[in-house]
Amino acid sequence: MKLLVIDKTAVLNSSHERYERIASHPEVELCVFSPTSWHEHMRQVRAERTHHPAYRIELGRTFWNGSYSRCFYLTGLKKCIRDFRPDVIQLLEEPWSLFAGQAVNYARKFTPDCRLLFYTWENIYREGTYCSKIDFIHRRVEESVFEFASSGICATETAAEVLSRKGFFKPTPVIPYGIPSRFIAAEEEIHRRQARPLSEPPRIGYIGRLLEMKGIETLIRALTKVEGELILLGSGEAEKDLRALSADLGLEPRMTWISAVPPEEVIDHLKSLDVLVLPSRTTVTWAEQLGRVMLEAMGCGVPVIGSSSGSIPEVIGDSGLIFEEGNENTLAEKLRSLFEDVNLRRGLIQSGWEKVRDRYTWRSFADDL
Known part of the structure; x- marks a missing residue:
């Protein structure tokens, strides 16, 4: 053929x-x-x-x-x-x-x-x-x-x-699309991540374009309600407004801004996080279609929290936490739950990794195609 x-x-x-x-x-x-x-x-x-x-x-x-x-x-x-x-x-x-x-x-x-x-x-x-x-x-x-x-x-x-x-x-x-095999951690690494304590303070991350529809404003506002450091990796037209918001809220000392990096460098930043958040917000013409960075995080053994926008709930399933899009209060609650419940955190690390390993690799995509 x-x-x-x-x-x-x-x-x-x-x-x-x-x-x-x-x-x-x-x-x-x-x-x-x-x-x-x-x-x-x-x-x-x-x-x-x-x-x-x-x-x-x-x-x-x-x-x-x-x-x-x-x-x-x-x-x-x-x-x-x-x-x-x-x-x-x-x-x-x-x-x-x-x-x-x-x-x-x-x-x-x-x-x-x-x-x-x-x-x-x-x-x-x-x-x-x-x-x-x-x-x-x-x-x-x-x-x-x-x-x-x-x-x-x-x-x-x-x-x-x-x-x-x-x-x-x-x-x-x-x-569904897959992710490169380098994002699928070995089982021994997953066990090490499960045994590892949270960073002090916990490292909360967002990786992607800095655009209004990505809902990053919600994530920044949620940071006022929880402990933690927020790492934003990416570039985009909303960066100026997001920096102004973080300054107005007095959050600059708790935030790290990293410009977009080559794809091969993303994995190191992912592995440094305690949780990845994808806070996308639905617009008239767009809703989150997959959220590939969530899959990459899950494959690396990083728990994920996603909004209810588009296909995020379908992709995450019971292998992550979902909050109502645009609601910083419910996002803060999910973050606190993850930080305070070690069994929840370990369970999400395991189930997220298994889901990506079994369903979202390029190998499975190619074979199904």
Whole structure:
């Protein structure tokens, strides 16, 4: 079977862990297509891997690089589909994206009998709107993709429900994204973390973009009600306002600000925390779609607390604590519970690690795909 995967995040070397697993299946001849560069993890990344002994890697130049709603391929994709003639095309793109529209157009022309599968994170149903000034184009693209596609793979159950509401009634299996194996701690390390006392003061962390919708204001306000040091790792347009808020509340001595770091350095910061908080807040057009940093924390043996936004409760389940989004009082209560109840803390470390190890690795993603 000739499988073509179209994936903008394949510019990252870490993404190829899943493709190495797919290529290990003897019946699969794999080709991975990605941009020559992409804006990922708050930085512009040139393709970190351009060849692999087990599968083909093809690259194409893009226009509007980094824009999820407007970006499309200028070169490479047409030639790749024409020459490779895949039996299956796996689009790791939303069905309304211009990337998806291009893939369907070329597939219809050069390999009309192939099976095409797209991947979706969308967990808010927006009738006829796509958060873009070119809604009419995205609507036409999505209609074309829905007609041609054999299946729509969903990151969460909520994403599958949204597809159904949109009128897509073909198979919609839920196959969640994975995380790199370096974030899955050895069992001995988990036992050491369970036996380790809390830091003094406890280290509370947030890792990600500093944006209003990420709910960091709620986390800062909760800090006034609990003991602890807050570490914010990331950059974003809300940083100035968040710094002003922390100063107004007299919290600056208890806060550490760290600018965005390369992906390979995140793990060391994660492991230094006693708890990771993802306090996202739902907007009219967005709700948290997965919260990958939660999975990375759980895999490292760090307990997590998440808001009720979007797919956070589905991802965390009973392996973390949930608070009402935007409510600093309930967040503070969850933090105190975690700090004061050693059995709760140890249990969450164990169940979180087991959940990620069994369900959210690139190995399981590749095998399910």
